[in-house]
Amino acid sequence: MPGSYTLQQFVAELRAVTAGGPQVSAILQQVKPLARRFAASRELRSRCNLQCDERQGFGFQLLHEEPDHTLAVAVLSWLPGRGTPPHDHGTWGVVVGVTGDEVNAFWQRVDDGTRPGYAELRRLSEKTFSPGDAIAITPEIIHSVRNETDRISVSLHVYGRNINFTGRSQFDPERRTVTPWTVVQN
Template identity: 35%
Template sequence: MTRTLERHLAVPDLLPAEARVADPERYRQNIVHVEPDGSFSIVALVWLPGQQTPVHDHISWCVVGVYEGEEAEIRYRVEDAAGDEVHLADGQMPDPEDGLRLVRIAEVTNPNGSADGFAPPGDLHRVWNAGEGTAISIHVYGADIRELGSSIRRTYDLPER
């Protein structure tokens, strides 16, 4: 599916004007399409320079492609005090009092025209626009984002080890 999305990232007028609208306060999610049965959604995320997500994981699989600009990303895993990897159960929230820490496992730059995919678990990351202009990424989620409001399952306010 990443190759399918990549083929569309070079189409100049792929996104309507309303999907390209930014918010000066934070990155903005603009819903482009939700399949009638709710099986998937297409969302454009619009980022002004320096805007970023918190460290977070997701409610479903996702294929994401950078349509304009570039995005920086740090990927993480969660470890306990003994250094063992931890996967949180549904409904469980990350708690620093439990000795949990974030560990960086990769730092990448996703350039214009690139696409990638992920699925829970193992989808823990922070993303931001590190460029000087607007960045836009197209996300295809395996969920009804209009119904859910966001693709974020939970955020992680944990110290880094």
């Protein structure tokens, strides 16, 4: 029964899936249904605090992380009309909508990456994700996220490694810049 699935059970299954270091595609395929199940659980909904950092436009509530910063599980709460710049993660991830909609835009880096601090991006596509929808993210995918509604939206994020420990980047397509990016975690 999805409603009784606990964080402890979810983390135990994540550990089993990632043990032995299978390919990223295999991990994502197995984590996606587990993350959907936990996103629908009573425990997750009881842990959502909906606190947002006004400056960054969203709140990052870390629910679990291994001592070596792997297997990070977090709830992100997005302020209305706010979002992120294009960014990568430097790790695999699965995101599941919990409440509200999120608009994800996907980008491609078109320069060769040899100039420090410089990046050219091309916007590829856009998709709206609703509660229960899941997206699998490989380490090299670049996307941006927006909450275009008038209410806080919430999503469950599962990462192979805490995103503040991956050396990930944010991009400014207009200025053609790339810089390191970490987020404020509650």
